[in-house]
Amino acid sequence: MNIRSTFEDGRLTIYFEGELDHHAARDALRQIEERIDATCPRETVLDFKGLTFMDSSGIAVVVKAYKRTSQVGGKLSVTNLGPQPRRVLQAAGVERFVRVIVTPKEV
Amino acid sequence: MTETNSFKMEFLSRSANESFARAVVACFAAQLDPTLEELGDIKTAVSEAVTNCIVHAYPDTIGKIRLRVRILDGDTVEITVKDFGCGIEDVAKARQPMFTTGGEERSGMGFTIMESFMDKLIVRSKPGKGTTVVMRRKIQRRESAK
Ligand SMILES: Nc1ncnc2c1ncn2[C@@H]1O[C@H](COP(=O)(O)OP(=O)(O)O)[C@@H](O)[C@H]1O
């Protein structure tokens, strides 16, 4: 799992690449927390374009990003979800509290 | 149900083996010509079951995990994941959505995902002895395969 981020105009975008399972999650949680605390974003975007696999460990990562961003008064969205991560988020009902941006080609 | 193919393996509860286990099962299941969605569901369920052994069954030690995969009746994948760890006191409670003993790093959605992504989920556990999870998923015959 590879994570990088950009910060521009109050928007923190975090890019995920690879597979997000329990093995990768601890490091992902730490990095996300660190980035949100350092930037206090108005909006955090989790960009899952490069994410090839996610299990329920990824749900904990999304929930963590949501809580941390809310604490600093920002909102969270998730974008570029592939079909597999999308099914996992749907099964967990995450779409009820996190905005999922559906890219045109998925429609 | 008749077994038409099967394999068994044993590995240690190291988190690097999560991706290994789901990749092995996906490779084996490929003989049934599953769709990408079916394969994704199976990989996710395996990831959940194996992660539970690593995180919950052996919280402070490294233990053994046994994986068995069978093809039944030529169209169904059956996956058995067994550990010899701490076991589950109340299985019905553990299977409820959002129930977790794992704190902030866990979501409590593992069993819910196994249940909804597979056709059948059986969980047997004895506190102090270990846990066995059996999952089945029938692979649909595809039009293009005819
Ligand atoms: N193999 C296992 N050995 C011991 N306890 C387990 C095992 N699998 C699951 N559990 C228990 O069941 C609970 C729910 O599991 P699950 O739905 O996968 O959620 P999570 O792993 O996020 O906690 C766990 O928190 C744990 O208490």
Ligand SMILES: [Mg+2]
């Ligand atoms: Mg779990």
